[in-house]
Amino acid sequence: MAASPTPPVLEVRDLRIALPPGADRDHAADGIDLTMAPGQTLCLVGESGSGKSVIAQAIMGMLPPVLRMERGRITLQGTETPPQRSDRFNRLRGTQVAMVFQDAVSSLNPIQRVGRQLEEILQVHGVPQSQRRKRVMDMLAAVQLPDPDRAYRSYPHEMSGGQAQRIVIAGALLLNPALLIADEPTTALDVTTQAEILDLIDGLKKKFDTSVLFITHDFGVVADIADHVVVLKDGLIVEHGAAESVLRAPQHAYTKRLLDAASLEGRAQGGDAGAPVLTVRDLNLTYRRGFFFNRTEVAAVRDVNLTLHKGQTLAVVGESGSGKSSLAKCLLRLEDVESGTIAFKGQDITHERGRALRDFRARVQVVLQDPFGALDPRFRTLDAVAEGPIIHGVPRKQAHERARQMLERVGLGPQAAARYPQEFSGGQRQRICIARALVLEPEVLIADEAVSALDVSIQVQILDLFTELQKSLGFSMVFITHDLHVAAAISDRVLVMQNGRVVEEGPTAEVFEHPQKDYTRDLLNSAPGRKGGLAA
Amino acid sequence: MIGYVLSRLARAAITLLVTVTLVFIFIRFSGDPAAALAPPDAPQEVIEQYRRALGLDQPLWAQYTGYLGRILQGDFGYSIHSGRPALQVFLDRLPATLYLGGTALLIALVLGLSLGAIAALNRGKPIDRAVMGFSVFAFAMPNFLFGLGMILIGSLAFQVYLGGQGAGVLAPALTLGLASMGSYARFTRSSLLETINKPFMLAAEARGIPYRRRLIRHALPNASIPLVTLVGLSVGSLIAGSVVTEQVFAWPGVGQLLVRSVATRDIATVQFLVLAIAATMITANLIVDLLYLVLDPRIRVR
């Protein structure tokens, strides 16, 4: 093949990466072809296990030894890359190709100042000491950090996730590489920050004339920044093309599913509000830490009022630190509130103890974010689900029968009952957790980021499951989430929190369409995909 | 931060007071010091005479308040047997113990860290298994057994006597440091393995930082922070081990003094030694906490 006048920044041809024997398929990626022109943004879209990160690792020369590059060629700016993990690759990393990761804070050495870590990149690539400081400061300014001097002196933990991601991006671009690989760089961030970082990457791309290989699961993000899209499923490319055409007219069913997940419409559950089930008045919670010399106080929940009606779903939306999880703990009576009242069906349970508290807890159940940590690996599924009823006095045989029925209702067949949690996928485990919560026939279900850890297509399934079960069983639900799509998809009413306070509250459709408060408006505008035409 | 240090100091003072009180009580209930001081078949008058001389004829509370008062003035009493100040008796012995304990700690640190690092970098290979096997042995080996074994083999097989200060500090220091070395090696290994797999190590690789530099500049400093706690804790086991090691190697340090003072019911000396040991351990913990402040910027925000 003759070299074109400007060779592609990246060219991947017929890449095949083998999985070790015994894995659920024999390759992590197969038949991968990618070509990136200078200045282009290519989005590699797929869910976990689709092989998108493995491809990025192979381009970086950092494939773990267990994954073998079986076939194919990777060229950077027309030159074939050295073998994986070879020392020669060190010279390419940072200079020709750089990478940023999902969790920016933890991709920095926690005990070194940020400035030093950035200068080290210049040092190992032979930039003379006299120039290093200036180049770092310039780059810190370029990533629009408000106070570059301070950032230079900071330790990673002293920065927010967004600031840290700016630092990491600054580090990646220090040596002006032709290609920047961004592996889910905004997934861990709040929506408003996410939007800023996406803007930043887009701006820097133009400024430094860098191509960006952007790895994501979120078509909202794709809509905002991509020129080209490659959709991966199970290590194979299922669809690729220009961003507009893929977004507008997806060909593959899988692409359609992902697109649907990113543009979840509000459900028209409506329905008349039943009697209030849970009523919270003027709730306050303050965390106190430390011994008498170094006491600190954090007001986690301030003057919160809410009413949950029978059969309804209330979404509590907020960014991290907004107090939404503290509120959930109060509702579950896991924290002793400072002031205010919580009433369950008219009965004040704010300070109940002993038997009354146990009864309350049987009627209010919870589903948590992490379906991996929530299940004891030594318990069979049936025992895990039946444990609650048995604790609350249901005879063993009857409890097992109820558990079996509930597992069926959440879509797990009878063969699931005898298996252990580690034999299930994340989505299936979350189904088990839901079965475990609902088998006690609660009147209120509190879901704390219950779908956040799941892939988008699975999210849709689980949200549907919630809705369907709620219809048939009639429980009320408090759904805590940072994700506006999710809130829109599941709730009748929404409550927006910031710094422990309720900012806005109302019927979901009304709040999302006509937000009254600036903060709510910011949140909605930051949601990925808005700009690119995907409506939330 | 000043508040933090002050609260630690307040806690240390309370711990010391409790220690002093417990020692005061135990030593008086574990047998009559006067009877132990007098010859076993001494007539009662002689025992009474000793009792008066030691102030043991006074009511218990008077002895206690008197003792506390004197401690606050820096008077720790006098050794029954030599009539010398307990503080002086302790200070005479201290250099030998510091020399032994310091060398043991150094050996344990140098060998433990290197072995742990070697094992971590050769994870799963025979050398890893060998090092870990050795560290289990080192940790589990009672030090009197190891010390005696070394001394007996030295003299019976090689005609070399390893006891006493004349033979040098190496053999007793190795004996004393062995257990700590084993736990340092294991801890270094697991801490280093954990650190190596941290995201920032991967990120450093992606920045083009070479392997050796990643290991030495990034992995080791991070991996050794939790080791500081372990070292602080092992001051306790070093003190406990020095009692046995000094006895076995005829090393004239504080540990030997403690055995002897307990055996002869030398109240003032025992009381002072326990106080000194408690103070040492509290200080060691305090140093660990402060060192954390220096080493780990994440702690400073508290």
Next chain:
Amino acid sequence: MRTTRRTLLASAAAIGTASAFRPLAALAQDARPDLVIAVDNLWETMDPVIGISTSGGRVHTNIFDTLVRRNRWEDPDGTELVPWLATSWERTSPTVWTFQLREGVKFHDGHVMDAEDVAFSISEQRLWGDEPDAPRGTRYVAGIVRVEAVGPLTVEVETERPDPSIPYRMVTPIGFVLPKHYYEEVGKDAFGQNPMGTGPYKLVSFDPSTELRAEAFDDYWNGPVPASSLTFRIVPEFSTRYAGLAAGEFDVIVNIPSDQIEQVRNTPGVRVMEKSIENYPMFAFNTLETEELPNNPLTDANLRKAMVSAIDREGIAAALWDGATFVPAPFNFPEYGDYYDEGRKARYGFDPERARELLAQSDYDGEELIWHIVRGFYPNYEVAAEFMVEQWRDIGVNVRIRIVDNFSLAYQRPFHLLNMSMSSEFSGDPYRPLWLDWGPNSSRATAAHKTWKPTERFLELGERFAAAQEFEERKAAYLDLVEEWENVTPGMYLWRNVVSYGVREDLDWDPGNDSVTVFDRLYMG
């Protein structure tokens, strides 16, 4: 490397100026050995009375001399008194003993010893006043009312009542002569750290935590001194002492545990000496009814005699000691010369039949008897005790051993049997073991942990024994007193205690039956 004059010169230069200044001739001439004695401990003060102890006793006689000495170099039991710093003694009145002192004896600083030093050493202020400087010597000075220098080399010791034992007492630690001028100058604490006497070795350094070093005193009155220097080094752990002996680091080690004797004996280049010494482990019956022990079955002499008759002491001693010691009949001790009667047997020897008869005559009905034993204090005691408990069980007496950590715990009532030992070290007759240890002023009869009340007859016989001045009269009283003691049977003696030494094979040294170690020309060849 062969030692030639050249290498000697070279090494002298290497060692440094301090030794280089020493005449080489002297170095070459002194072929005497430098002895290292590994001891389990050193008493923290070397004042020979304040520091009365086994660990101090090993050192004292090498630095100090007593007025009178016992001859153990020819007779291991030392029954003969030998003039030492006192050349002669006589009774100049019924209550006064007059000692003539040796002329020209020098202390280590060259000061010549005289009667003032002796009078000071045994003075009221030091030993027998109301609050003496050295109370540990109280038991040796009982009855002394005046000590006076009556001439430059003449001292008188006066007692309250006529006391034939005074010359014997000058063998004990109170007989050590200390330099008055030096002692008064430095005070008792400093003296204890820098002791000075007239003995064969002169202190070089003393660190109570490590070692005591002394070098040959060339002006010693009874020279020449056989070793160039002595080092008593603290090595608390036996195995370490043994290792040092085997490696040639030590010349003498003390205290070999009885179960290790064989191992040491089989080590090449090493010999073992086991010496039975003048100390007798025993137990006392608690014969008293006290608040803590209201219905004490041991108030019945028949039970006590039954228990003594049930024990095969000879068998146990032979099994445990392999001939290193023997079982004495009560108060029949070889160190008492003419009082010792090889043929006398204990009245209640091993006789299980008689034991059962005596038991049947008692009111004992199987109560558990508690025996307090201090852990590890007397070698082999606990093992022997286990045997004895078995033998008592055979006749139907139920004894439980309670091992405690120290004497003051052992003394805490209630107990039925109490371990003890009794020393016989001075006075030339059984006055001490019989009358001082069991008489009306003894701790057995007066202390908080007392175990018996002497009978009227015992008191009467004791007074007669104490008052008797002539041998025949005294011996008769002694035998009557022993008979009365056995009549009551307030305790039982086990065996003569044993000390052991491991010694470099070519070291010609034998301390006799004693725990005191002396390295002068009489004990060392």
